[in-house]
Amino acid sequence: MWFIIKFVKMDPFFLQKTYIQSLDTSKLRNAVNLNVLRLDLLHPQISGNKWFKLKLFLEEAKKQSCFKIATFGGYYSNHILATAAACNYYHLSCTLFVRGNEPKEYSATLRQCKDLGATLVFLNKNDYLKLKINEGLKADVYFIPEGGNGTLGIMGAATIYANYKLENYDFLIGACGTGTTITGILRDAKPHQTVIGINVLKGYENLQQEIVIKANNSKARFNLLNDFHFGGYAKYTKVLLDFMNDFYTQHQIPTDFVYTGKLFYAVQYLVNENFFALGSKVLVIHSGGIQGNAGLPKSSVVF
Numbered sequence: 001m002w003f004i005i006k007f008v009k010m011d012p013f014f015l016q017k018t019y020i021q022s023l024d025t026s027k028l029r030n031a032v033n034l035n036v037l038r039l040d041l042l043h044p045q046i047s048g049n050k051w052f053k054l055k056l057f058l059e060e061a062k063k064q065s066c067f068k069i070a071t072f073g074g075y076y077s078n079h080i081l082a083t084a085a086a087c088n089y090y091h092l093s094c095t096l097f098v099r100g101n102e103p104k105e106y107s108a109t110l111r112q113c114k115d116l117g118a119t120l121v122f123l124n125k126n127d128y129l130k131l132k133i134n135e136g137l138k139a140d141v142y143f144i145p146e147g148g149n150g151t152l153g154i155m156g157a158a159t160i161y162a163n164y165k166l167e168n169y170d171f172l173i174g175a176c177g178t179g180t181t182i183t184g185i186l187r188d189a190k191p192h193q194t195v196i197g198i199n200v201l202k203g204y205e206n207l208q209q210e211i212v213i214k215a216n217n218s219k220a221r222f223n224l225l226n227d228f229h230f231g232g233y234a235k236y237t238k239v240l241l242d243f244m245n246d247f248y249t250q251h252q253i254p255t256d257f258v259y260t261g262k263l264f265y266a267v268q269y270l271v272n273e274n275f276f277a278l279g280s281k282v283l284v285i286h287s288g289g290i291q292g293n294a295g296l297p298k299s300s301v302v303f
């Protein structure tokens with residue numbers, strides 16, 4: 001029965017590894033108080049925001065006495081790896097529906113999922129889309145939506161706000177894929193705050209409207225910035241990789257090329273452009289995802 005007891009206590013010990021770090025901004029042209037919420041330190045596989053998006057889904061599965069979890073994602077998805085690792089941690093069975101044919105050589109992400117005991121099922125685009133509309137409990141399997149999206153994902157992400165006392169900052173900035181995480185933050189944000197999302201997708205500008213609606217008329221301002229995608233989802237340039245390496249050398253904070261590299265690049269741009277008023281307290285949410293860098297050519301990043 002010990003594993004059931006462990007499952008009941010949803011916030012695991014590894015949350016204690018996260019903290020808020022102040023950046024040395026003496027080299028910056030403009031004086032802002034720049035801080036980073038290090039969710040990347042949470043766990044190497046259940047990284048950053050993914051734990052917060054998953055936890056209420058797992059709790060709901062438990063409430064329904066369901067110990068079989070299933071979810072969806074691509075070859076490099078941080079979400080499927082986080083789900084596989086969380087299921088391994090809580091002794092739940094895990095089935096991952098992966099978009100695309102079974103590759104001859106598994107990505108580092110897929111390999112880790114397999115090593116964590118997940119069952120991988122590869123689906124072509126049509127079958128994947130058909131299956132994806134499943135959510136919640138079907139038969140004896142609890143389906144978590146792709147990317148941990150949905151109401152429980154938003155509510156779980158919202159717990160970040162109280163957990164780390166985010167009311168103490170003027171600006172809260174995070175990377176947006178589905179927008180679930182930033183929606184949760186925006187929901188709880190106070191009138192004196194501005195929440196900024198860095199969109200890592202190209203040509204998906206409706207996300208601004210979607211986030212505002214799902215955040216239930218938040219009292220805070222919200223801006224989605226659409227010019228930092230570097231060509232689109234999981235696309236990158238030398239400029240981005242150089243920035244990530246420089247940023248690491250300067251602050252010893254690793255970033256990933258899909259989300260947080262673009263996020264910190266945008267933050268640096270905003271600081272240089274005097275976007276923040278003098279003395280503003282800025283919090284950047286480092287949502288993790290470092291494992292995804294295994295998809296880059298060797299030696300692209302120095303960390």
Ligand SMILES: *Cc1c(COP(=O)(O)O)cnc(C)c1O
Nearest residue numbers: 177178179180181259287288289
């Ligand atoms: C998934 C992910 C995001 C995007 O989160 P959404 O809730 O989908 O917007 C941001 N950063 C990292 C590192 C991620 O893995």
